[in-house]
Amino acid sequence: MSDLDIRATMKALLADHGVSGHEHGIAARFTEALAPFTTDIRIDKIGNLIARIEGEGEGPRPSVLLAAHMDEIGLMVTKIERGGFLRMTNIGGVDPRTQVAQEVLVHTRSGDYVGIIGSKPPHLTTPEERGKAAPLTDLFIDLGMPEQMVRDKVRVGDTVTIRREPLELQYDRIAAKSLDNRASVAAVLECLAELQRLRCGVDVYAVGTVQEERGRIGAGPAAFGVKPDIAIAIDVTFGDYAGAPDDANFPLDGGPTILFGPNAHQKITKSLAETADSLNMPYEYEFIQGDSSTDTHLLQVQHEGIATGLLSIPIRYMHTSVETVCYRDIERTGKLLAHFIAGIDRAYVEGLSCYLNA
Structure with a gap:
Protein backbone atom coordinates (compact mmCIF):
# COMPACT_ATOMS: atom_id res chain seq x y z
CA MET A 1 0.00 0.00 0.00
CA ILE A 73 -27.54 13.00 4.62
CA GLY A 74 -28.86 15.31 7.30
CA LEU A 75 -31.74 17.44 8.52
CA MET A 76 -32.99 20.99 8.00
CA VAL A 77 -34.90 23.21 10.41
CA THR A 78 -38.43 23.92 9.16
CA LYS A 79 -40.07 25.62 12.15
CA ILE A 80 -39.34 27.13 15.56
CA GLU A 81 -42.17 26.21 17.90
CA ARG A 82 -43.37 27.56 21.21
CA GLY A 83 -40.80 26.76 23.88
CA GLY A 84 -37.92 26.96 21.39
CA PHE A 85 -38.32 23.44 20.02
CA LEU A 86 -37.25 22.92 16.42
CA ARG A 87 -39.14 20.92 13.82
CA MET A 88 -37.15 19.52 10.94
CA THR A 89 -37.26 17.69 7.65
CA ASN A 90 -34.82 15.34 5.99
CA ILE A 91 -32.18 16.13 3.39
CA GLY A 92 -31.51 12.83 1.67
CA GLY A 93 -32.45 9.36 2.82
CA VAL A 94 -32.76 9.83 6.58
CA ASP A 95 -34.42 6.91 8.40
CA PRO A 96 -36.63 8.28 11.21
CA ARG A 97 -36.10 5.05 13.19
CA THR A 98 -32.47 6.05 13.75
CA GLN A 99 -33.08 9.64 14.84
CA VAL A 100 -34.80 9.29 18.21
CA ALA A 101 -32.59 10.32 21.18
CA GLN A 102 -29.65 11.29 18.98
CA GLU A 103 -27.30 14.12 19.85
CA VAL A 104 -27.17 16.69 17.06
CA LEU A 105 -25.41 19.84 15.93
CA VAL A 106 -27.51 22.67 14.57
CA HIS A 107 -25.34 24.66 12.15
CA THR A 108 -26.22 28.36 12.27
CA ARG A 109 -24.72 31.63 11.07
CA SER A 110 -23.44 32.27 14.61
CA GLY A 111 -21.96 28.83 15.18
CA ASP A 112 -22.86 25.23 15.94
CA TYR A 113 -25.19 24.41 18.82
CA VAL A 114 -25.53 21.05 20.52
CA GLY A 115 -29.01 19.63 20.86
CA ILE A 116 -30.92 16.40 21.26
CA ILE A 117 -33.75 14.87 19.27
CA GLY A 118 -36.75 14.38 21.51
CA SER A 119 -40.03 12.52 21.15
CA LYS A 120 -43.16 11.73 23.12
CA PRO A 121 -42.43 9.53 26.18
CA PRO A 122 -43.65 5.93 25.71
CA HIS A 123 -46.00 6.35 28.69
CA LEU A 124 -48.00 8.96 26.74
CA THR A 125 -48.28 7.12 23.44
CA THR A 126 -51.60 5.75 22.25
CA PRO A 127 -52.10 2.01 21.73
CA GLU A 128 -51.87 2.63 17.98
CA GLU A 129 -48.52 4.41 18.36
CA ARG A 130 -46.86 1.83 20.59
CA GLY A 131 -44.38 -0.44 18.89
CA LYS A 132 -44.18 1.79 15.82
CA ALA A 133 -41.36 4.09 14.77
CA ALA A 134 -42.25 7.75 15.21
CA PRO A 135 -42.29 9.64 11.89
CA LEU A 136 -39.88 12.52 11.51
CA THR A 137 -42.78 14.97 11.77
CA ASP A 138 -43.37 13.82 15.38
CA LEU A 139 -39.76 14.43 16.43
CA PHE A 140 -38.19 17.72 17.50
CA ILE A 141 -34.84 19.21 18.49
CA ASP A 142 -34.26 20.56 21.99
CA LEU A 143 -31.31 22.97 22.33
CA GLY A 144 -31.93 23.64 26.01
CA MET A 145 -32.19 27.37 25.28
CA PRO A 146 -34.97 29.82 26.13
CA GLU A 147 -37.32 30.35 23.21
CA GLN A 148 -36.19 33.89 22.42
CA MET A 149 -32.54 32.86 22.37
CA VAL A 150 -33.37 30.08 19.93
CA ARG A 151 -35.21 32.55 17.70
CA ASP A 152 -32.22 34.92 17.83
CA LYS A 153 -29.70 32.26 16.84
CA VAL A 154 -31.50 29.72 14.65
CA ARG A 155 -33.16 30.27 11.29
CA VAL A 156 -35.48 28.10 9.27
CA GLY A 157 -33.23 26.43 6.70
CA ASP A 158 -30.30 25.83 9.06
CA THR A 159 -28.87 22.34 8.64
CA VAL A 160 -28.54 19.69 11.31
CA THR A 161 -26.15 16.75 11.58
CA ILE A 162 -25.75 13.91 14.04
CA ARG A 163 -23.11 14.55 16.71
CA ARG A 164 -21.01 11.42 17.07
CA GLU A 165 -17.29 10.74 17.34
CA PRO A 166 -15.79 7.96 15.18
CA LEU A 167 -15.44 4.68 17.04
CA GLU A 168 -12.57 2.29 16.40
CA LEU A 169 -13.78 -1.31 16.46
CA GLN A 170 -11.76 -4.51 16.38
CA TYR A 171 -10.07 -5.92 13.25
CA ASP A 172 -9.48 -2.61 11.47
CA ARG A 173 -13.10 -1.50 11.48
CA ILE A 174 -14.33 2.03 12.12
CA ALA A 175 -17.90 3.10 12.88
CA ALA A 176 -19.03 6.67 12.27
Whole structure:
Protein backbone atom coordinates (compact mmCIF):
# COMPACT_ATOMS: atom_id res chain seq x y z
CA MET A 1 0.00 0.00 0.00
CA SER A 2 0.98 3.66 -0.24
CA ASP A 3 2.49 5.78 2.51
CA LEU A 4 -0.87 7.44 3.22
CA ASP A 5 -2.00 7.09 6.84
CA ILE A 6 -5.50 5.87 6.10
CA ARG A 7 -6.68 6.06 9.72
CA ALA A 8 -5.61 9.68 10.18
CA THR A 9 -6.96 10.59 6.75
CA MET A 10 -10.31 8.98 7.46
CA LYS A 11 -10.72 10.72 10.80
CA ALA A 12 -9.79 14.08 9.29
CA LEU A 13 -12.44 13.69 6.60
CA LEU A 14 -15.03 12.71 9.19
CA ALA A 15 -14.32 15.83 11.25
CA ASP A 16 -16.19 18.16 8.90
CA HIS A 17 -19.86 18.25 8.05
CA GLY A 18 -21.35 18.48 4.59
CA VAL A 19 -25.09 18.01 4.29
CA SER A 20 -26.18 17.99 0.64
CA GLY A 21 -26.06 21.53 -0.69
CA HIS A 22 -23.79 22.64 2.16
CA GLU A 23 -20.51 20.87 1.38
CA HIS A 24 -18.13 23.80 1.95
CA GLY A 25 -16.67 22.35 5.17
CA ILE A 26 -15.73 18.97 3.75
CA ALA A 27 -14.59 20.62 0.50
CA ALA A 28 -12.07 22.67 2.47
CA ARG A 29 -10.87 19.54 4.28
CA PHE A 30 -10.55 17.62 0.99
CA THR A 31 -8.57 20.53 -0.47
CA GLU A 32 -6.09 20.30 2.42
CA ALA A 33 -5.73 16.56 1.91
CA LEU A 34 -5.01 17.06 -1.80
CA ALA A 35 -2.10 19.44 -1.15
CA PRO A 36 0.65 16.77 -1.49
CA PHE A 37 -0.62 15.85 -4.96
CA THR A 38 -1.62 19.06 -6.75
CA THR A 39 -2.32 22.76 -6.47
CA ASP A 40 -4.59 22.73 -9.54
CA ILE A 41 -7.86 22.71 -7.60
CA ARG A 42 -11.07 24.58 -8.31
CA ILE A 43 -14.67 24.65 -7.19
CA ASP A 44 -17.26 24.81 -9.97
CA LYS A 45 -20.48 26.82 -9.82
CA ILE A 46 -22.51 24.01 -8.30
CA GLY A 47 -19.90 23.26 -5.63
CA ASN A 48 -18.00 20.27 -7.00
CA LEU A 49 -14.32 20.18 -6.05
CA ILE A 50 -12.20 19.35 -9.10
CA ALA A 51 -8.48 18.63 -8.68
CA ARG A 52 -6.26 17.93 -11.70
CA ILE A 53 -3.16 15.75 -11.33
CA GLU A 54 -1.04 15.86 -14.48
CA GLY A 55 0.33 12.64 -15.92
CA GLU A 56 3.80 12.07 -17.32
CA GLY A 57 4.80 12.70 -20.93
CA GLU A 58 3.63 15.05 -23.63
CA GLY A 59 -0.03 15.77 -24.20
CA PRO A 60 -2.69 15.27 -25.09
CA ARG A 61 -2.82 12.48 -22.51
CA PRO A 62 -5.74 10.19 -21.71
CA SER A 63 -7.90 11.51 -18.87
CA VAL A 64 -9.72 9.75 -16.05
CA LEU A 65 -12.24 11.35 -13.71
CA LEU A 66 -12.63 9.84 -10.24
CA ALA A 67 -15.93 10.84 -8.64
CA ALA A 68 -16.56 10.42 -4.92
CA HIS A 69 -19.46 12.38 -3.50
CA MET A 70 -18.57 14.52 -0.48
CA ASP A 71 -22.05 15.19 0.84
CA GLU A 72 -23.92 13.41 3.61
CA ILE A 73 -27.54 13.00 4.62
CA GLY A 74 -28.86 15.31 7.30
CA LEU A 75 -31.74 17.44 8.52
CA MET A 76 -32.99 20.99 8.00
CA VAL A 77 -34.90 23.21 10.41
CA THR A 78 -38.43 23.92 9.16
CA LYS A 79 -40.07 25.62 12.15
CA ILE A 80 -39.34 27.13 15.56
CA GLU A 81 -42.17 26.21 17.90
CA ARG A 82 -43.37 27.56 21.21
CA GLY A 83 -40.80 26.76 23.88
CA GLY A 84 -37.92 26.96 21.39
CA PHE A 85 -38.32 23.44 20.02
CA LEU A 86 -37.25 22.92 16.42
CA ARG A 87 -39.14 20.92 13.82
CA MET A 88 -37.15 19.52 10.94
CA THR A 89 -37.26 17.69 7.65
CA ASN A 90 -34.82 15.34 5.99
CA ILE A 91 -32.18 16.13 3.39
CA GLY A 92 -31.51 12.83 1.67
CA GLY A 93 -32.45 9.36 2.82
CA VAL A 94 -32.76 9.83 6.58
CA ASP A 95 -34.42 6.91 8.40
CA PRO A 96 -36.63 8.28 11.21
CA ARG A 97 -36.10 5.05 13.19
CA THR A 98 -32.47 6.05 13.75
CA GLN A 99 -33.08 9.64 14.84
CA VAL A 100 -34.80 9.29 18.21
CA ALA A 101 -32.59 10.32 21.18
CA GLN A 102 -29.65 11.29 18.98
CA GLU A 103 -27.30 14.12 19.85
CA VAL A 104 -27.17 16.69 17.06
CA LEU A 105 -25.41 19.84 15.93
CA VAL A 106 -27.51 22.67 14.57
CA HIS A 107 -25.34 24.66 12.15
CA THR A 108 -26.22 28.36 12.27
CA ARG A 109 -24.72 31.63 11.07
CA SER A 110 -23.44 32.27 14.61
CA GLY A 111 -21.96 28.83 15.18
CA ASP A 112 -22.86 25.23 15.94
CA TYR A 113 -25.19 24.41 18.82
CA VAL A 114 -25.53 21.05 20.52
CA GLY A 115 -29.01 19.63 20.86
CA ILE A 116 -30.92 16.40 21.26
CA ILE A 117 -33.75 14.87 19.27
CA GLY A 118 -36.75 14.38 21.51
CA SER A 119 -40.03 12.52 21.15
CA LYS A 120 -43.16 11.73 23.12
CA PRO A 121 -42.43 9.53 26.18
CA PRO A 122 -43.65 5.93 25.71
CA HIS A 123 -46.00 6.35 28.69
CA LEU A 124 -48.00 8.96 26.74
CA THR A 125 -48.28 7.12 23.44
CA THR A 126 -51.60 5.75 22.25
CA PRO A 127 -52.10 2.01 21.73
CA GLU A 128 -51.87 2.63 17.98
CA GLU A 129 -48.52 4.41 18.36
CA ARG A 130 -46.86 1.83 20.59
CA GLY A 131 -44.38 -0.44 18.89
CA LYS A 132 -44.18 1.79 15.82
CA ALA A 133 -41.36 4.09 14.77
CA ALA A 134 -42.25 7.75 15.21
CA PRO A 135 -42.29 9.64 11.89
CA LEU A 136 -39.88 12.52 11.51
CA THR A 137 -42.78 14.97 11.77
CA ASP A 138 -43.37 13.82 15.38
CA LEU A 139 -39.76 14.43 16.43
CA PHE A 140 -38.19 17.72 17.50
CA ILE A 141 -34.84 19.21 18.49
CA ASP A 142 -34.26 20.56 21.99
CA LEU A 143 -31.31 22.97 22.33
CA GLY A 144 -31.93 23.64 26.01
CA MET A 145 -32.19 27.37 25.28
CA PRO A 146 -34.97 29.82 26.13
CA GLU A 147 -37.32 30.35 23.21
CA GLN A 148 -36.19 33.89 22.42
CA MET A 149 -32.54 32.86 22.37
CA VAL A 150 -33.37 30.08 19.93
CA ARG A 151 -35.21 32.55 17.70
CA ASP A 152 -32.22 34.92 17.83
CA LYS A 153 -29.70 32.26 16.84
CA VAL A 154 -31.50 29.72 14.65
CA ARG A 155 -33.16 30.27 11.29
CA VAL A 156 -35.48 28.10 9.27
CA GLY A 157 -33.23 26.43 6.70
CA ASP A 158 -30.30 25.83 9.06
CA THR A 159 -28.87 22.34 8.64
CA VAL A 160 -28.54 19.69 11.31
CA THR A 161 -26.15 16.75 11.58
CA ILE A 162 -25.75 13.91 14.04
CA ARG A 163 -23.11 14.55 16.71
CA ARG A 164 -21.01 11.42 17.07
CA GLU A 165 -17.29 10.74 17.34
CA PRO A 166 -15.79 7.96 15.18
CA LEU A 167 -15.44 4.68 17.04
CA GLU A 168 -12.57 2.29 16.40
CA LEU A 169 -13.78 -1.31 16.46
CA GLN A 170 -11.76 -4.51 16.38
CA TYR A 171 -10.07 -5.92 13.25
CA ASP A 172 -9.48 -2.61 11.47
CA ARG A 173 -13.10 -1.50 11.48
CA ILE A 174 -14.33 2.03 12.12
CA ALA A 175 -17.90 3.10 12.88
CA ALA A 176 -19.03 6.67 12.27
CA LYS A 177 -21.55 8.88 10.55
CA SER A 178 -20.95 9.99 6.94
CA LEU A 179 -18.70 7.08 5.99
CA ASP A 180 -21.10 7.20 3.06
CA ASN A 181 -19.24 8.61 1.31
CA ARG A 182 -16.11 9.87 3.10
CA ALA A 183 -14.71 6.33 2.86
CA SER A 184 -14.64 6.77 -0.91
CA VAL A 185 -13.03 10.21 -0.66
CA ALA A 186 -10.30 8.53 1.39
CA ALA A 187 -9.98 5.84 -1.30
CA VAL A 188 -9.38 8.54 -3.92
CA LEU A 189 -6.60 9.99 -1.76
CA GLU A 190 -5.14 6.49 -1.37
CA CYS A 191 -5.22 6.16 -5.16
CA LEU A 192 -3.31 9.42 -5.65
CA ALA A 193 -0.72 8.40 -3.07
CA GLU A 194 -0.26 5.03 -4.77
CA LEU A 195 0.06 6.69 -8.19
CA GLN A 196 3.10 8.60 -6.91
CA ARG A 197 4.87 5.23 -6.76
CA LEU A 198 3.84 4.27 -10.32
CA ARG A 199 4.59 5.60 -13.78
CA CYS A 200 1.40 7.15 -15.10
CA GLY A 201 0.79 8.88 -18.42
CA VAL A 202 -2.79 9.82 -17.56
CA ASP A 203 -4.30 13.09 -16.37
CA VAL A 204 -6.38 12.31 -13.30
CA TYR A 205 -9.25 14.49 -12.16
CA ALA A 206 -10.12 13.81 -8.52
CA VAL A 207 -13.63 15.14 -8.05
CA GLY A 208 -15.58 15.52 -4.83
CA THR A 209 -19.12 15.70 -6.13
CA VAL A 210 -21.99 17.43 -4.36
CA GLN A 211 -25.64 16.68 -3.67
CA GLU A 212 -25.50 12.98 -4.53
CA GLU A 213 -27.75 12.19 -1.58
CA ARG A 214 -30.57 14.37 -2.87
CA GLY A 215 -30.71 13.38 -6.50
CA ARG A 216 -27.12 13.02 -7.74
CA ILE A 217 -26.95 16.65 -8.79
CA GLY A 218 -23.21 17.30 -8.99
CA ALA A 219 -21.72 14.48 -11.05
CA GLY A 220 -23.23 15.47 -14.38
CA PRO A 221 -21.98 19.06 -14.42
CA ALA A 222 -18.52 17.92 -13.25
CA ALA A 223 -18.18 15.38 -16.06
CA PHE A 224 -19.60 17.83 -18.60
CA GLY A 225 -16.96 20.37 -17.64
CA VAL A 226 -13.99 18.00 -17.55
CA LYS A 227 -15.06 15.81 -20.50
CA PRO A 228 -12.82 12.86 -19.49
CA ASP A 229 -12.14 9.77 -21.57
CA ILE A 230 -13.07 7.54 -18.62
CA ALA A 231 -15.02 8.19 -15.43
CA ILE A 232 -15.00 5.94 -12.36
CA ALA A 233 -17.43 6.55 -9.52
CA ILE A 234 -16.44 5.41 -6.05
CA ASP A 235 -19.23 4.87 -3.55
CA VAL A 236 -20.37 2.45 -0.86
CA THR A 237 -22.53 -0.66 -1.06
CA PHE A 238 -24.36 -2.86 1.42
CA GLY A 239 -22.11 -4.70 3.83
CA ASP A 240 -22.96 -7.95 5.55
CA TYR A 241 -25.04 -7.93 8.73
CA ALA A 242 -27.12 -10.33 10.79
CA GLY A 243 -30.08 -11.55 8.75
CA ALA A 244 -29.01 -9.85 5.52
CA PRO A 245 -30.30 -11.40 2.27
CA ASP A 246 -27.61 -13.39 0.50
CA ASP A 247 -27.98 -11.45 -2.75
CA ALA A 248 -27.76 -7.98 -1.23
CA ASN A 249 -24.71 -7.84 0.99
CA PHE A 250 -20.94 -8.02 0.67
CA PRO A 251 -18.47 -8.94 3.42
CA LEU A 252 -16.33 -6.37 5.14
CA ASP A 253 -12.63 -7.02 4.49
CA GLY A 254 -13.62 -8.81 1.28
CA GLY A 255 -12.36 -6.05 -0.98
CA PRO A 256 -14.32 -3.64 -3.18
CA THR A 257 -17.17 -4.56 -5.47
CA ILE A 258 -17.01 -3.98 -9.22
CA LEU A 259 -20.24 -3.03 -10.96
CA PHE A 260 -21.40 -5.48 -13.63
CA GLY A 261 -24.31 -4.17 -15.64
CA PRO A 262 -25.36 -1.63 -18.29
CA ASN A 263 -24.42 1.33 -16.07
CA ALA A 264 -20.74 0.34 -16.53
CA HIS A 265 -18.66 -0.07 -19.69
CA GLN A 266 -17.91 -3.75 -20.29
CA LYS A 267 -14.24 -3.22 -21.02
CA ILE A 268 -13.71 -1.12 -17.91
CA THR A 269 -15.46 -3.72 -15.76
CA LYS A 270 -13.22 -6.39 -17.27
CA SER A 271 -10.06 -4.29 -16.82
CA LEU A 272 -10.82 -3.53 -13.18
CA ALA A 273 -11.31 -7.23 -12.47
CA GLU A 274 -8.12 -8.19 -14.32
CA THR A 275 -6.18 -5.54 -12.42
CA ALA A 276 -7.49 -6.85 -9.10
CA ASP A 277 -6.53 -10.39 -10.12
CA SER A 278 -3.01 -9.24 -11.00
CA LEU A 279 -2.70 -7.73 -7.51
CA ASN A 280 -4.11 -10.87 -5.83
CA MET A 281 -6.77 -8.58 -4.41
CA PRO A 282 -10.14 -9.90 -3.24
CA TYR A 283 -13.23 -8.39 -4.87
CA GLU A 284 -16.76 -9.28 -5.86
CA TYR A 285 -18.98 -8.36 -8.78
CA GLU A 286 -22.09 -6.38 -7.96
CA PHE A 287 -24.75 -7.20 -10.53
CA ILE A 288 -27.21 -4.36 -11.17
CA GLN A 289 -29.51 -4.58 -14.17
CA GLY A 290 -30.20 -0.84 -14.45
CA ASP A 291 -29.30 2.47 -12.86
CA SER A 292 -26.85 1.84 -10.00
CA SER A 293 -28.30 4.73 -7.93
CA THR A 294 -24.83 6.28 -7.78
CA ASP A 295 -23.04 9.07 -9.64
CA THR A 296 -22.19 6.51 -12.34
CA HIS A 297 -25.35 7.08 -14.37
CA LEU A 298 -24.91 10.86 -14.53
CA LEU A 299 -21.27 10.41 -15.55
CA GLN A 300 -22.20 7.92 -18.26
CA VAL A 301 -24.64 10.11 -20.18
CA GLN A 302 -22.62 13.33 -20.58
CA HIS A 303 -21.68 14.66 -24.03
CA GLU A 304 -21.66 11.74 -26.48
CA GLY A 305 -21.34 9.29 -23.61
CA ILE A 306 -18.44 8.58 -21.26
CA ALA A 307 -17.00 5.13 -20.57
CA THR A 308 -17.75 4.50 -16.91
CA GLY A 309 -17.10 2.09 -14.07
CA LEU A 310 -18.08 1.83 -10.43
CA LEU A 311 -16.12 0.59 -7.44
CA SER A 312 -17.99 0.29 -4.16
CA ILE A 313 -16.79 -0.21 -0.60
CA PRO A 314 -18.93 -2.52 1.57
CA ILE A 315 -20.40 -0.66 4.52
CA ARG A 316 -22.69 -1.83 7.29
CA TYR A 317 -25.70 0.11 8.62
CA MET A 318 -25.84 2.59 5.74
CA HIS A 319 -27.49 5.94 6.45
CA THR A 320 -27.12 5.65 10.21
CA SER A 321 -24.71 7.30 12.62
CA VAL A 322 -22.79 4.02 13.05
CA GLU A 323 -21.92 3.18 9.47
CA THR A 324 -19.11 0.63 9.66
CA VAL A 325 -16.30 -0.03 7.20
CA CYS A 326 -12.98 -1.88 7.11
CA TYR A 327 -9.88 0.25 6.57
CA ARG A 328 -8.35 -2.44 4.38
CA ASP A 329 -11.23 -2.20 1.91
CA ILE A 330 -10.62 1.54 1.56
CA GLU A 331 -6.92 0.93 0.90
CA ARG A 332 -7.65 -1.85 -1.59
CA THR A 333 -10.07 0.33 -3.50
CA GLY A 334 -7.49 3.10 -3.82
CA LYS A 335 -4.75 0.70 -4.87
CA LEU A 336 -6.98 -0.94 -7.49
CA LEU A 337 -7.87 2.46 -8.95
CA ALA A 338 -4.21 3.50 -9.14
CA HIS A 339 -3.03 0.37 -10.91
CA PHE A 340 -5.98 0.45 -13.31
CA ILE A 341 -5.18 4.07 -14.20
CA ALA A 342 -1.45 3.35 -14.59
CA GLY A 343 -2.31 0.75 -17.24
CA ILE A 344 -4.27 3.15 -19.45
CA ASP A 345 -2.80 4.47 -22.69
CA ARG A 346 -4.18 6.11 -25.81
CA ALA A 347 -4.77 2.76 -27.54
CA TYR A 348 -6.87 1.57 -24.60
CA VAL A 349 -9.01 4.71 -24.73
CA GLU A 350 -9.51 4.42 -28.49
CA GLY A 351 -10.63 0.81 -28.03
CA LEU A 352 -13.43 1.84 -25.70
CA SER A 353 -15.59 2.92 -28.62
CA CYS A 354 -16.14 -0.71 -29.61
CA TYR A 355 -17.89 -3.27 -27.40
CA LEU A 356 -16.96 -6.23 -29.61
CA ASN A 357 -14.70 -8.79 -27.90
CA ALA A 358 -15.02 -6.92 -24.61
